Amino acid sequence: MDTKPPPLDECKLSHLDEYKMLRDEITLYQQEIHRTWLWAIITAGAIYTWLVTHRADINALPKSVSILLFFLPTFFLIVCCLRYYSFTHRINTINKYLLKVEEDAFGQENNSEFSGFLHFSEKTRFGGFSHSVISLNITIVLWLILICCSGFCSGFLSFKLL
Numbered sequence: 001m002d003t004k005p006p007p008l009d010e011c012k013l014s015h016l017d018e019y020k021m022l023r024d025e026i027t028l029y030q031q032e033i034h035r036t037w038l039w040a041i042i043t044a045g046a047i048y049t050w051l052v053t054h055r056a057d058i059n060a061l062p063k064s065v066s067i068l069l070f071f072l073p074t075f076f077l078i079v080c081c082l083r084y085y086s087f088t089h090r091i092n093t094i095n096k097y098l099l100k101v102e103e104d105a106f107g108q109e110n111n112s113e114f115s116g117f118l119h120f121s122e123k124t125r126f127g128g129f130s131h132s133v134i135s136l137n138i139t140i141v142l143w144l145i146l147i148c149c150s151g152f153c154s155g156f157l158s159f160k161l162l
Contacts, residue, residue, distance in 0.1 A: 015101050016105070018101065019101050019105070022094050023098075026094055029087045032087050036087070040076065044150060048073055051070060051157065051161075052157070052161070055161050059161075059162065066162055067162070070155075070157055070158035070161075070162075071151070073150050073153075073154065074147060077147050081143045084139070088136060
């Protein structure tokens with residue numbers, strides 16, 4: 001039995017197959033974005049809890065190491081923020097391509113009632129901005145608030161507990 005994959009020219013996907021595959025990929029990225037939020041919040045909370053409850057162990061360490069331990073949650077939140085942004089950027093890139101697939105499948109005219117979801121969402125703008133731009137700006141602000149609060153808490157706790 002031959003287990004070699006078929007040549008690339010025989011593996012061409014139709015627009016519909018490609019559309020479905022990319023929508024599934026977006027769903028996967030959305031699940032990863034949700035996990036990233038959970039990892040960020042739960043891990044930061046767990047580290048802060050451990051730091052507060054193990055003050056004696058932390059005080060036995062050199063002062064520079066102790067201070068770095070208190071800023072570990074902030075560093076982790078920055079890494080999660082970058083992970084979140086990379087998934088969001090990938091989703092936006094796929095959406096731009098899917099707009100072109102929809103134009104090819106449904107035609108260039110946006111007057112059709114069934115022009116595809118991405119065209120529909122582009123038509124329903126809020127104050128001149130698309131929903132994706134608004135939600136991205138809101139999440140950027142939320143990440144910045146979370147990171148700033150974490151940095152403030154880290155500085156405050158390291159000052160009070162050390």
